[in-house]
Amino acid sequence: MFALMQSTRTQSLHVFNDPQTGLEAVVVIHSERFGPAMGGCRYLAYTDHESAITDAVTLAQGMSYKAAMAGLPFGGGMAVMLRSPQVNDRAALFEAFGRCIDSLQGRLLIALDSGTSTLDMDCLAQGTPHVVSTTALGDPAPHAAMGVFAGLRATAHARLGSHNLEGLRVAIQGLGSVGYALAEHLHAAGADLLVSDLEPGRVRLAVEQFDAQPIAHDALPSTPCDIFAPCGIGPGLNGQSVMQLRCAAVAGAANNQLASLHVADQLEGRGILYAPDYVINAGALIYSALAHRGEKAEAITAHIARIPTRLTEVFGHAQAEKRSPARVAQALAERLLYD
Template sequence: MNTYTELDMPGYQEVVRCDNPEVGFTAWIAVHNSHRGPALGGCRVWCYDSDEAALTDVLRLSRGMTYKNALARLPLGGGKSVVRTDLLRVDRVALFEELGNFVEHLGGRYITAEDVNSTLSDMVAVKRRTSHVATVGASGNPSPFTAYGVYCAIRASVRHKLQREGLDGLTVAIQGVGETGGRLAELLKKDHCRIIASDINPAHIEALGKKIDLELVRPEEIYTVACDIFAPCALGGILNSRTIPGLLCQIVAGSANNQLQTEEDGDLLSRRGILYAPDYAANAGGVINISCEIDQPYDEKLAMRRTAAIEQTLLEIYRLADEQKRPTNLVANTMAEELFGASLVC
């Protein structure tokens, strides 16, 4: 049985903890800002080292969803759920059904969807307990749209930084080639890019290697590979004072959330002459796709058109960054805050 605890977190509208020792999990839902609409964000399942690490993650991720949804001009706020558990030791169906009860507990103020280690099948279990879940029976897996959005962000970045329209002949180093990174690699390969890849999961490399030609490097080597574009498509916090000095690229554009360990790392990239595509601008394709099913019949063509607009959003960020002589991450933050009304965050 779920037990719920309200947490007081400054800067967040609502943060709730859920404990269920019978099934074997602890979960958190954070609603950062709902000024533009109900908070939408996926459910991340991870074997966190501690409750503190899980709470930190849900706070960072929900804040990022506020900025992502606002910058994409969606009628949605920002939220996220994370689950601390070992999926190999729990009844998966029972876990996600109880997560559905947790989502229902918030009464529609938060809408969930799939994310890291949660699948469309898991969302079917969630939907047995709540209607506040996206992708089931409508837009489906958001990963193809996330990948396409990052592809559009790369096109914008190449146009701005390298002053060229096509991607043919460019080298892209992709960190993480799972659902999204793998699809991105396939899109780039169609444009005749050279793909260098790393992943901590050998199965991802094996699966992608059956589809396209790629070069494999060890996970710790991906930061220092000579390339035109570095695409982080795994977990966040990987752009920092330790990794940025070793980057041998001109552009960073990927699907991972919270790529910068701190906002100051955006300035460090800028001072190195590396163009950074703010992560929540580049990876918004998945949530754009989901938005096309909320309160309306799902329209895949509309979702593709709206995802393609990521290219123009990035070009606008780059233009303003050049004019204002500010790092791109700070320019994107300002744009998003104007759209969701940062002063209204509780």
């Protein structure tokens, strides 16, 4: 545990347990250099406590990088609630976790993430005021999709020479709230969609609404396309799966897409342009952070619109230095955080 914290420069790790509700949770604060940490609350089943801690630490690090690259006055953090097979009172569970978050005295601002909803955040807010994505504040997913769509266009321009997505084959792996909203943007832009999800109903809906082509979830990475968009739970790209890719670029909404930076080098070696996840998918964080500060919708949209500029900057450095955009983005983020 301490070796992982040291290697990621993680500031603190907190473990919470509430026998009455069955709560088991991990909270990680990676950095508070620019302000209080901000991060999502995941509610997923994990094989063991160690995997939950590893997930929380790596995601919190990514949130610090994301906030720094987006120019936000916040640090990075993450909360992970371990999901048990049976929960007697979900509302009470989240309210109890809210009290745990409150004990950190505002050092972590919490938003929804995989496995949670704005209704869960409403319950969590009963125990703490440090929640930034309640029903009243709105779901950040549409803003995440808006940013990824803009970043995907910039990626297409960098790799394929045009911002025009009409007729482009885009493979979306994962049709959750962000992935589905991204599919809507892409369909409106005239892209041809290949889609997969572990939930068949979401695939059927995408086929009906967007004339998408359904592909088996495991087969999608090896299906020929122009851009592969991972929008599920990472890391889905490892040494083996990257060798199966048949695309020109990878640009998606998922966090922690790469199993390691060595995978980024493999992508670079194969001539596949990679859009670093914490650059392209910053829209939800930008929305939550600026809405929390009381910024108007126009200012939030304008800030999200800067994502392609930052991404293009990363691509430019990567091309000039002849190395992966993932390594360039990490170097830029760490320079901002630690220099």
